Amino acid sequence: MTDTPAPFTAADHAARLRRAESAAADAGLDGILVAPGPDLVWLTGYRPVETERLTLLVLRPGEEPVLVVPKLEAPDAARAAPALALRDWTDGQDPYRAAASLLGGTGGTGRYAVSDNAWAMHLLGLQRRLPDTSYVSLTDALPMLRAVKDPVELDRLAAAGAAADAAYEEIRTVRFAGRRETEVAADLAGLLRRFGHSQVDFTIVASGPNGADPHHEAGERTIERGDMVVLDFGGLKDGYGSDTSRTVHVGEPDAEERRVHDIVRAAQEEGFRAVRPGAACQDVDRAARAVIDEAGYGAYFVHRTGHGIGVTTHEPPYMVEGEERPLVPGMCFSVEPGIYLPGRFGVRIEDIVTVTEDGGRRLNTTSRELAIVD
Structure with a gap:
């Protein structure tokens, strides 16, 4: 019972990312924003430390998934999820500017599902940058995303x-x-x-x-x-x-x-x-x-x-x-x-x-x- 199974592969995570993007499109969403937590681990295999520094996976249908990550944590992210594109930011910079640029910049609009365990300070920071966007809980928008197991x-x-x-x-x-x-x-x-x-x-x-x-x-x-x-x-x-x-x-x-x-x-x-x-x-x-x-x-x-x-x-x-x-x-x-x-x-x-x-x-x-x- 203590034998360790083989880890999930890059192909497994790529398939999950595609499933999430497809589900977002079907639900009429412009994308999914995933903070550190179980959804990020399931989608990418990456389990960062949850801190006040913004880490956010941006999934938009038809576009390459991008992980916004603090620069000091970028090496760990690259090793854990090598297939993801990274957008890093440095202490002293506004991390929400980096995230907002992936959603159309300061004039961005759209409706996004946000993972349930995202910190309120991060969502509010993004809303300040993108006042014309709207957000819904990932569980409310896509409750069955992880429900059917392979x-x-x-x-x-x-x-x-x-x-x-x-x-x-x-x-x-x-x-x-x-x-x-x-x-x-x-x-x-x-x-x-x-x-x-x-x-x-x-x-x-x-x-x-x-x-x-x-x-x-x-x-x-x-x-x-x-x-x-x-x-x-x-x-x-x-x-x-x-x-x-x-x-x-x-x-x-x-x-x-x-x-x-x-x-x-x-x-x-x-x-x-x-x-x-x-x-x-x-x-x-x-x-x-x-x-x-x-x-x-x-x-x-x-x-x-x-x-x-x-x-x-x-x-x-x-x-x-x-x-x-x-x-x-x-x-x-x-x-x-x-x-x-x-x-x-x-x-x-x-x-x-x-x-x-x-x-x-x-x-x-x-x-x-x-x-x-x-």
Whole structure:
């Protein structure tokens, strides 16, 4: 699981750049502006330090992609993305003049999508130079740009899922009772790294009443016998995300705890069964939610059923009511219904699923039965 895959090639990144330019043209955009972050890494392989100095990839349909970069970082950019043309600027110069010249100069107009993590100071600086331009969030304009994964990306997501599964199998063997949530969370983080994760994004360990908070941060509560414990953990392995949830019980559960877990497990199964090409994203949410509603716990399922995953652990598409976008083979997302009973306990079960030509395939394969831990 810790074998390092071959890096993406210049041809891979060139194809992604062409896809982005084509998508921009189809959306009626004059271009895409990409700041340091996951979009820039996905498009070019370049991961610069994110600082107050402007770095910006300018993509315009029919024109050569250009990376505006501080002069002191130009050598690193040239090595990381040798196929990109560079426009460098030096400290003391106005970096927005360099960027504006690529968009038609001071008289430039047009509508551009900007990567979501661009710094406000950089966008405002560009707007001062180009007051007749307009901007929209890249996620709003092109939400599906990274959504459909190619076979190599699917392999990396599957490997990340398998590594998270291995971490879950190991964490089930550790002692829970009498230990703080933070201690078990540290065990989980260590296991994710042991199985090949370079980055741990979250390790939710929510015991007893804390399990009723879907995004509970592991705290100093001591886990007790009789507690239900929600485990939700993931991060990046070889640049692609993992994210899985299982709920365990310390000692034997009572009848209600078993029943609620069974309902969530059935809801998760129905959500998975709704995955198929052409189905709407909201169909997955509806299928899972219907099971929980019918069981009388609808008021306690307080979040969407799923989110996309790729070079980040949360990205489009989203499995939520109102999202009518159709599922396409190669999309990857979570299916994670839950029930959260305030002051008592919570249950969540989550797998990453990819859309296939005739349905869906789980990338997490550990048991979804209620596990008993010590």
